Amino acid sequence: MKSPKNILPFAFIAPAILFLSALLIWPLVQAVILSLQDVRSVGTSGSWVGLANYRKLLTSPMFWDSAWLSLVWVLTNAVLQTLLALGAALALNQSFPGVRIARTWIVLTWIIPTVVVVMIWRWLFSTSGGIVIPVLMQTGVIDQPVGFFAQPNMAFATLVFINSWRWFPFITLMMLAGLTRIPRDLYEAARIDGAGAWKRFTRITWPLLAPTLGVLLVIGTLLSFNVFDIIWLLTAGGPAGGSRTLPVLIYETAFKSYRMSEAAAIAVMATLFLMAFAVIATRWLARPPEAR
């Protein structure tokens, strides 16, 4: 039997455990329970069907198409956002007039409400009064108007651009925090040793920024994967399913096809993918740099 002294620490953490369980674990349990039933509309009841929803899912081309699109979505956003953020962070890490203002206002795209972002870009890309198409035509990039959301690949690429435009300031700030932690004297010593800008970047900046990038990789992947609002508001997963990522498929299945249990099964599968990724990534990050 445990002594009161041994129980005391558990008593202290019990409220937090209970709170987290209620907040995180209970909804997940509910989703798993729902995925094993055949509930159609929200609020209605269903009967147990075992793993039937999962079997249906695994043989559904739509599910695998969406999973593939989600993977491409995460990768393309990660690459574009990292490049944009790295460039911006390196620029903002320099000393120049107005750098403080620039550091403050770079978050502008991130703090604008999503619906405003959507309205702005819809208008900019519109053929009726939008400014992007005339500019592209006048500069000779295109010779006739194009529909940025009219073809699946084009719509997907446009969504990646808009989402990256929205999110890169957040990554920039994280990178900037990482950059400011790199001691200045390392750069001065390298400069004295004759290292050029590229060498200083590859030998000092990049290795010392890598831990920050690793953390951002995990956070960014999870955030990107779960993006729903921008996609839904701009294309609703279209055209022809060309931007139907897993979150969009979950919403469509639950609230457009009225198949709550099938949607729950997709959500559970997506959660498993993300948990597996998070576990692998955090373990990899926890290893010492030389063992990676």
Added chain:
Amino acid sequence: MMTYRKHYLLATIASATLLPFAAAAQTELTLWHMEQPPHRVERVQMLLDEFNASHPEIQVRQEPQNWGEVYAKAPAALAAGIGPDLLFAIPDFTPVLKDMGALSNISDFVAELDEAHDFIPSAVEAYSYDDGVWAVPLYNMSMNLWYRPSVLEAAGIAVPQTWDDWQAAAAALTGDGSYGMGLPANKQLYTDQTVYSVMVNGDAAEIYNADGTLRFDNPQTVEAYRFYNDMLQYSPPDAPSWTWGEAEACFASQACGMIMQFSVISTYETQAGGDADDLGVAPIPSQSGDEHNAIAYANAVMLLSRDEEKTEASKTFVRWLLQPENYGRFLNMEPGLFMPVTADGAEAESFWSDPIVEKYRSQIETVIDNSQNGMLFGFTSGRVFPAIGAISAQNVLAETLQTVAISGVDPAQAVADGQTRMQQLTE
């Protein structure tokens, strides 16, 4: 000074004591509608203020929603117990909530209103099935072809009557930054409406056989999709992401020569100069030119409250709204778009005396004429197929068009796939 303070204190105490009782005596109703444009919200609010002032025992407040989300939001809100007491509907939305058990049969109430105002029969029929009536019809809408007579005259073309005329007119009006025909191809309700408006003019109105089996996959439907896809070449390249607003903006800016829309009067008046003589409206061209049809249906209001007091208050509100002196002003929240579903409403001074309605009277009369041949998928030939709700919620008509127009699938195959998809959704 002290006297004032005492009075103030007494008044405060009295208010604090009595107000809760006053509030308890008042029945509060929440109205969800999908008429989001600010001027419509403003008109609804004006009417609600009048109603609330004349019925102090009832307080109705509006919460505007949008059609894109309400199919998802309403069932979720009702399941969570925070749904509205009154919710606007189109015929294929009602079965979704009825299947949830959220609706009660209000045939007695609709009969009472019919006795008082004389509903257009087709408006009630769309909400009458499974031995009940599930919503009160409020206003009719029908799809029309809108154009500018001066633009057609300048191009030397007449108002198209047949599909061949229509395609030739669209081709003649396309070029130099202009598009002959603004057609949507988005997977959205507007595209369902325009696609079906082409289908009904190509003898493909019936999606169901009389026995309830699907007959979407037929040569007439295939031909309608083929024609629609051909017409898309005369539409702006961003049409696959259009909803109603983009089409109206295209017409108002003169980038589109013709569009299919329920009404453009409001945007034409406010954004396109408002020359009533240069706004044309015509029936949607048909394949043969003999008979013109269009998608048309009555919007309605569903009474959702389970509370007897709230249900009675909801009925009081609907009775008040359908009174001719109020009804016309309600319809004119968007002049030229919402048409009366009652006989006394069609003659109401409050409807015809609106300045915009007076200005565009000839266009509105044409719209009313066009609506006489209106049809709605799943509600044709006097039969009602409630399973259409799931098909409509997933915009399968529009989805099938995207398969043709965007994925490049042959219309025959796309329509066959569309029927399979409909079957899956209604299983």
